[in-house]
Amino acid sequence: MSNAIELKNISVSIEDRVILDNISFGLNEGGIACLLGPSGCGKTTLLRCIAGFQYQQQGEVWIKGVRASNPVHYLPVEQRQIGMVFQDYALFPHLNVADNIIFGLKKLDKQRTKQRLDELIELFSLAEHVNKYPHRLSGGQQQRVALARAMASRPGVLLMDEPFASLDIELREQIAREVHQILKQDGITTIMVSHNQLEAFAIADVIGVMNEGKLLQWDNAFNLYHEPESSEVADFIGEGVFIPGKVINEKKVQTEIGNITGQSPHGFQPGSKVNVLIRPDDILHDDDSSMTACVRDKAFRGAEFLYTLELESGLRLLSLVPSHHNHPVNEPIGIKLEIDHLVIFPA
Amino acid sequence: MLVTRSTQAIPLNLNHKAFSFLSSKWNITLIFISFLFCIPLLIIFGSLFFPAKEIWLHLIDTVLIDYISNSFALSIGVGCLSLVLGIIPAWLVTMYRFPMSRFLEWALLLPMAMPAYIIAYSYTGLLEFAGPLQTFLREITGWQYHDYWFPEIRSLGGAIIMLSLVLYPYVYLLARAAFIEQSICVLEVSRTLGCNTITAFRRVALPLARPAIIVGLSLVIMETLADYGTVQYFGVSTFTTGIFRTWFGLGNSLAAAQLSALLLVFVAIFLYMEKRSRKQARFHHTSSRYSSLLQHRLSRKKGLLAFTFCSSPLIFGFLVPVYFLTNWAFETYSHVIDKNFYQLLINSLLLASIASLLALLIALFMAYSNRNSNSPLNHFMVRLVSLGYAIPGTVIAVGVLIPFAWFDNTLDTFLTRQFNISSGLLISGTVFTLVFAYLVRFLAVSINTVEAGLIKIKPVMDEVAKTTGMTSGKIIGRIHIPMMRGSLLTALLLVFVDVMKELPATLILRPFNFNTLAVRAYELANEERLADAAVPALAIVIAGIIPVIMISNSISKSRPGHE
Numbered sequence: 001m002s003n004a005i006e007l008k009n010i011s012v013s014i015e016d017r018v019i020l021d022n023i024s025f026g027l028n029e030g031g032i033a034c035l036l037g038p039s040g041c042g043k044t045t046l047l048r049c050i051a052g053f054q055y056q057q058q059g060e061v062w063i064k065g066v067r068a069s070n071p072v073h074y075l076p077v078e079q080r081q082i083g084m085v086f087q088d089y090a091l092f093p094h095l096n097v098a099d100n101i102i103f104g105l106k107k108l109d110k111q112r113t114k115q116r117l118d119e120l121i122e123l124f125s126l127a128e129h130v131n132k133y134p135h136r137l138s139g140g141q142q143q144r145v146a147l148a149r150a151m152a153s154r155p156g157v158l159l160m161d162e163p164f165a166s167l168d169i170e171l172r173e174q175i176a177r178e179v180h181q182i183l184k185q186d187g188i189t190t191i192m193v194s195h196n197q198l199e200a201f202a203i204a205d206v207i208g209v210m211n212e213g214k215l216l217q218w219d220n221a222f223n224l225y226h227e228p229e230s231s232e233v234a235d236f237i238g239e240g241v242f243i244p245g246k247v248i249n250e251k252k253v254q255t256e257i258g259n260i261t262g263q264s265p266h267g268f269q270p271g272s273k274v275n276v277l278i279r280p281d282d283i284l285h286d287d288d289s290s291m292t293a294c295v296r297d298k299a300f301r302g303a304e305f306l307y308t309l310e311l312e313s314g315l316r317l318l319s320l321v322p323s324h325h326n327h328p329v330n331e332p333i334g335i336k337l338e339i340d341h342l343v344i345f346p347a
Numbered sequence: 348m349l350v351t352r353s354t355q356a357i358p359l360n361l362n363h364k365a366f367s368f369l370s371s372k373w374n375i376t377l378i379f380i381s382f383l384f385c386i387p388l389l390i391i392f393g394s395l396f397f398p399a400k401e402i403w404l405h406l407i408d409t410v411l412i413d414y415i416s417n418s419f420a421l422s423i424g425v426g427c428l429s430l431v432l433g434i435i436p437a438w439l440v441t442m443y444r445f446p447m448s449r450f451l452e453w454a455l456l457l458p459m460a461m462p463a464y465i466i467a468y469s470y471t472g473l474l475e476f477a478g479p480l481q482t483f484l485r486e487i488t489g490w491q492y493h494d495y496w497f498p499e500i501r502s503l504g505g506a507i508i509m510l511s512l513v514l515y516p517y518v519y520l521l522a523r524a525a526f527i528e529q530s531i532c533v534l535e536v537s538r539t540l541g542c543n544t545i546t547a548f549r550r551v552a553l554p555l556a557r558p559a560i561i562v563g564l565s566l567v568i569m570e571t572l573a574d575y576g577t578v579q580y581f582g583v584s585t586f587t588t589g590i591f592r593t594w595f596g597l598g599n600s601l602a603a604a605q606l607s608a609l610l611l612v613f614v615a616i617f618l619y620m621e622k623r624s625r626k627q628a629r630f631h632h633t634s635s636r637y638s639s640l641l642q643h644r645l646s647r648k649k650g651l652l653a654f655t656f657c658s659s660p661l662i663f664g665f666l667v668p669v670y671f672l673t674n675w676a677f678e679t680y681s682h683v684i685d686k687n688f689y690q691l692l693i694n695s696l697l698l699a700s701i702a703s704l705l706a707l708l709i710a711l712f713m714a715y716s717n718r719n720s721n722s723p724l725n726h727f728m729v730r731l732v733s734l735g736y737a738i739p740g741t742v743i744a745v746g747v748l749i750p751f752a753w754f755d756n757t758l759d760t761f762l763t764r765q766f767n768i769s770s771g772l773l774i775s776g777t778v779f780t781l782v783f784a785y786l787v788r789f790l791a792v793s794i795n796t797v798e799a800g801l802i803k804i805k806p807v808m809d810e811v812a813k814t815t816g817m818t819s820g821k822i823i824g825r826i827h828i829p830m831m832r833g834s835l836l837t838a839l840l841l842v843f844v845d846v847m848k849e850l851p852a853t854l855i856l857r858p859f860n861f862n863t864l865a866v867r868a869y870e871l872a873n874e875e876r877l878a879d880a881a882v883p884a885l886a887i888v889i890a891g892i893i894p895v896i897m898i899s900n901s902i903s904k905s906r907p908g909h910e
Binding site for chain 2: 051052053076077078080082083084086087088090091092093094103104106107149150152153155159
């Protein structure tokens with residue numbers, strides 16, 4: 001199957017600073033991808049490269065089997081058949097909701113424009129706001145209008161730059177789910193940019209983790225969390241700590257908290273020194289366990305506590321514990337290991 | 348003991364406002380002062396209650412149609428030309444890179460430094476029969492007088508071009524600010540929706556900037572209606588020259604006041620347009636985020652075209668007149684700069700200093716009393732006083748002269764009858780009258796500037812300062828003055844330069860035998876001694892450059908999305 005979007009070795013430098021470093025990936029038709037990374041990692045620049053607002057010094061962008069750009073040839077933004085949702089939505093303040101949505105539909109006749117408008121109004125539940133101007137809409141409504149506008153002309157690819165960042169935190173997850181549903185329903189190939197992993201997990205089929213201009217890993221959420229390919233990815237996705245260990249055999253590693261066995265070979269030589277990733281859900285609270293650790297800090301998260309635990313050696317671990325186990329700071333509690341995915345990196 | 352006393356000294360302040368001591372008795376002072384500056388306006392409109400049917404019949408028969416049609420044609424012409432000269436360069440320098448675009452970005456403001464009557468003198472000198480251009484043409488072609496047609500600069504069309512060349516920066520300034528403030532995202536999103544750069548301009552950027560452009564256009568037309576020097580020199584009969592002629596030619600002050608009232612009705616239309624659009628402009632921003640402008644580099648050919656278009660207002664509105672003025676100044680300075688010239692310079696500088704200082708003090712007082720009171724009457728009075736900038740200098744002169752002359756005459760009659768002493772003309776025809784008229788016209792400039800500075804000092808800052816135990820005096824000294832210093836200086840300079848340039852009010856109200864640079868330039872030009880007028884004219888232009896530099900600095904600093 002050919003990819004709806006294909007990036008080949010994209011590099012961008014701005015004033016001698018490398019912003020993007022040799023980035024390649026492909027996204028299949030109807031897929032939803034999220035570029036995830038801390039601010040300044042280059043994810044927005046990459047999105048703007050695909051849109052055509054940024055030129056690259058190296059590499060090619062292919063959209064729907066058409067070469068959109070290489071360092072010499074460059075298809076103008078308006079000819080790329082993309083839709084884009086900006087972080088602050090950038091609705092046209094001088095047009096009402098309906099006119100905002102049909103802005104890009106100039107080529108259709110009146111009747112078909114009206115038909116498409118009605119579809120989108122229905123899809124995004126905007127019926128009561130059609131004649132309102134943007135400044136009278138709430139953040140969530142503006143977001144829906146921006147999305148409807150971007151989708152109106154059925155673009156080949158939809159690009160979204162931090163689409164949920166301007167929303168209230170309570171609204172984010174709900175709207176992200178709604179958007180996910182709509183995108184899947186219409187089968188729209190989408191690339192979005194986010195710095196929030198929960199948002200990315202909620203909406204994307206595939207996530208590209210970026211840092212300092214590099215694409216570190218291109219994978220689904222489950223694999224990123226449980227099988228990160230680098231310590232940077234492990235560090236960025238989810239919570240956890242690294243503890244030192246020594247390889248015993250092809251599947252087993254010895255650590256201070258016991259021997260850990262993975263399900264598949266890890267590929268390190270026996271005897272080599274490694275760091276083992278321990279997630280908070282790998283450490284269970286068990287009053288009967290012989291191994292104990294002292295509570296050094298705790299954060300209440302509703303259903304769970306995130307405890308920071310300290311072993312006698314001074315080694316610190318994180319543990320997620322159901323919140324009815326309320327232990328005061330400095331109290332020793334029993335813990336046990338339950339590790340399904342052994343993740344190790346060279347020390 | 349000392350500690351308790353000092354804590355007691357801070358008044359218990361339930362409405363949490365510093366300087367509440369200002370509020371009660373100062374309100375009355377504020378209203379009194381505001382009223383004083385509204386007198387000219389009241390006189391002008393009050394004149395409508397005294398019918399002067401005969402003179403009006405005479406005016407209608409003879410010149411009124413001319414006044415109206417010329418003023419109308421002038422406004423339309425200057426408005427349209429200013430839009431073209433303002434909007435297109437504003438868009439080009441904001442969105443594109445082409446030769447010298449960075450320089451043009453601020454240099455396009457320079458014609459603002461040039462008063463319209465001075466550019467009119469320069470071009471007359473340049474284009475008249477004996478001027479350098481026609482002489483040159485005759486020399487290379489061998490033509491004689493009457494052999495060829497040459498456009499007459501001293502005409503309605505000429506006046507439109509002259510005024511447009513120096514007034515377009517209002518449109519340019521506001522359009523450019525609007526283009527810069529438009530979240531670039533809005534323009535980018537229109538590209539993703541199929542607009543190319545030209546349709547994005549037409550369908551998004553221009554409609555969004557429209558309120559700001561209308562503000563600029565209204566200012567241009569108000570200045571056009573206020574112009575006296577250019578139309579008088581070009582012999583185009585408009586309201587301002589008509590008012591002047593009715594007063595001094597026909598000696599009819601009542602009719603002059605009533606003509607002024609009619610002119611003010613026209614001005615009011617544009618004033619309303621301006622105020623309304625300013626409000627709309629606030630609506631037209633949905634975005635608070637800005638990504639930096641990616642300026643598109645134009646190709647060689649297009650870049651050259653853009654450069655030619657953008658540089659021509661600068662060349663014709665500033666460089667050409669300054670070049671010829673400088674040439675003439677070099678020819679004539681030896682006999683123009685004498686003892687009398689220094690007197691002129693001192694008079695101008697002194698007048699401008701006094702007026703700008705007074706304007707600043709009054710503006711400070713008004714802004715502070717307004718800040719600390721919730722009285723709608725105060726707000727209204729301050730707004731009313733700041734309408735003065737819309738009133739043409741000629742009209743203000745009429746509105747000032749009538750009550751002052753009445754006051755002088757009444758006093759004189761009274762004193763003569765009671766004590767047999769004649770007071771003569773006590774205030775009219777003095778520098779006092781002149782400064783008062785300047786204040787009426789230019790208080791708005793300093794009030795707006797001071798208020799803009801004061802608004803940055805949030806009441807909560809006063810409250811924070813109070814919690815640290817600062818007294819009101821200390822709050823002013825350590826918070827307000829440092830934060831406002833820039834605004835105060837700006838207010839001072841803007842009024843200073845405006846007074847230096849002001850012509851019609853000065854011409855009418857100046858004391859006998861008292862001259863300024865502007866009036867001297869006017870007199871020399873009217874005596875057809877254009878070359879001699881160059882030195883005073885150039886002095887005014889140089890002063891006028893100061894605020895242009897300040898404005899261009901402040902906008903480049905306030906540019907969102909740019910460090």
